[in-house]
Amino acid sequence: MPRLMLSDEQWSKLKTIMLQEGIYDKLNLRLEVEGMFYRMRVGCPWRDLPKQFGKWASLYKKFNDWSMTGKWLRIFKAVVQDPDLEWVFMDGSYVKAHQHSAGAAGKACEAIGISRAGRTSKIHLAVDSYGLPISFKITDGQVHDCLAAPSLIESFPPPEVLTADKGYDSKSIRQQISEKGTVPNSPRKKNSMIGNANLDRHLYKLRHLVENAFARLKHFRAIATRFDKLKRNYQSMLDMACSYLWLPM
Missing domain, CATH: 3.30.420 (Nucleotidyltransferase; domain 5)
Structure with missing residues (x-):
């Protein structure tokens, strides 16, 4: 199994926000999100994702759909809670x-x-x-x-x-x-x-x-x-990365 990024505590926090954004709670939702984070971390082509994450084409389609509808941006904004604006x-x-x-x-x-x-x-x-x-x-x-x-x-x-x-x-x-x-x-x-x-x-x-x-x-x-x-897809990658930095907070 490829190295994963999300602890149980981080996934629980992220999942709550994703459900609030209308993302359907499928049985393999965590694995799909881990696949997106894996691609963000290693920078590989989508078609080279390990098979443990599922079909690469389905995973890319879901990422592209979430990017097109701005879901990763809204997730990032939801993760940013009580920033210190001094x-x-x-x-x-x-x-x-x-x-x-x-x-x-x-x-x-x-x-x-x-x-x-x-x-x-x-x-x-x-x-x-x-x-x-x-x-x-x-x-x-x-x-x-x-x-x-x-x-x-x-x-x-x-x-x-x-x-x-x-x-x-x-x-x-x-x-x-x-x-x-x-x-x-x-x-x-x-x-x-x-x-x-x-x-x-x-x-x-x-x-x-x-x-x-x-x-x-x-x-x-x-x-x-x-x-x-596409700019929106790279922006979604950055939304994911920024959200990940906030998850331990």
Whole structure:
């Protein structure tokens, strides 16, 4: 039997949320979910999944259906319970797109662009005071942090302080943060005439929490390298990974 990821306690918590989302409680539901997590962890093609998880085509169809209807996204949002919003940290990270994900162009949104690293996607992530993911956005690899920040900021409740690096130093972003009653804590760019007198440097040092979250997420090979062609399927993989980080909480 392949190595599994979910303990009985974690499965009990996840199953309760899945049933609330209208997922039918089949006898092999846990095994199907473990198959999806296995693919997330090892990054193998769907057709190479071990036979113990069932027919790979059926498993992929179910994952694709849940992705299309946004079930994994809703599960992630349900798993995120009582995040510590005293401080929130934001950052972005590139993900290399495998050649199997960057094939012929289609009509569906892919969010794969060309940056210095080649064909890439970019994950824009926000974590709470404990370094747990609370929201993320996926864009083309060449999209600057400042362009993705407004929608990311709107996707989670206002914290007391929002910390990010100088890539988020924008007058409009600072204004958006301040209008929510949040204190922006980002260093100014080198050409700024205002300076960093108001920067909380001790809090800024804790920005490694979002870097640690990226490191934990990229332990899963289907997150560290993008194998999914469709944006929504890769997003569902990331929803699964973020949910897994929350399950022990």
